[in-house]
Amino acid sequence: MKKIILFLTIALLISFSGYSSAQENKNPKEEPVYSVLGSLYNWKTAWEGKNINKYVSFYHPDKNFAGLPIDKFKERKKYIFQKAGKIALSISNLCVEEKKDEIITKFTQYYQVKDHLDIGEKSLTWAKKGKDWKIISEQFTTIKSKENIKLSPLGVKTLEKNKKEMLVLKITESDFKKLKVHQSIATTFKFIIDFPQNYKFDPQEPSIIHLKSSLIEGAVMYQYNNCSLRRGVIFLAPYKDYTIVASYNKGLVVFLIQN
Secondary structure, three states: HHHHHHHHHHHHHHOEEEEEEOOOOOOOHHHHHHHHHHHHHHHHHHHHOOOOHHHHOOOOOOOEEOOEEEHHHHHHHHHHHHOOOOEEEEEEEEEEEEEEEEEEEEEEEEEEEOEEEEEEEEEEEEEEEEEEEEEEEOOOOOOEEOOOOOOOOOOOOEEOOOOEEEEEEEEOOHHHHHHHHEEEEOOOOOOEEEEOOOOOOOOOOOOOOOOOOOEEHHHHHHHEEOEEEEEEEEOOOOOOOEEEEEEEEOOOEEEEEEE
């Protein structure tokens, strides 16, 4: 571990190329997607933590789920949470589609409790209610598979020191040169990475990644624009300004994030 940290530190010192300081993304059509991605991230966290009130709050109160009105749905989920024990939930192969006033998130869901692993394709449809996006429909199709989800190449660890952190991404040098990186502070603080159009995510890599640090709150990797383009969104803690600098060395791009 010490060797890895030393390598990353040397890589940063050798060749920094400035990417961006905080700037607004002026495309308002993209902002609802980020709100839904943040809600999806928190929905997953509430489910894993068995926080029934928080979990149910993401569902539209006027809709039925699993054939039940929201109050009965809550009772059912509460019973399941109590019986489940520890819940491990992973999301991969996330695709986001916009259709009129709705946003659809489709992904492969890995749900594990005790010795039981349930894998399937899930679709959540989100619609606006007031200022928030709520789930209005939920569909799940089981996949009979015992495959294990892989570790993601994005942000495996962050190194925190004096409010400076490193985000590590495995990528080829040619793809690194095609990356488009920018920040948006219009609704939430986020660091956006647009990958080359031919860049391929492994379908088994986690799409939602928890990064415990003071500056980075989490990451979402997804496909958009009819699932043809690839994007990564790093959610940053709510500070006023950020500076992000990148260096590349031997298959790794290291982003230094500081406020």
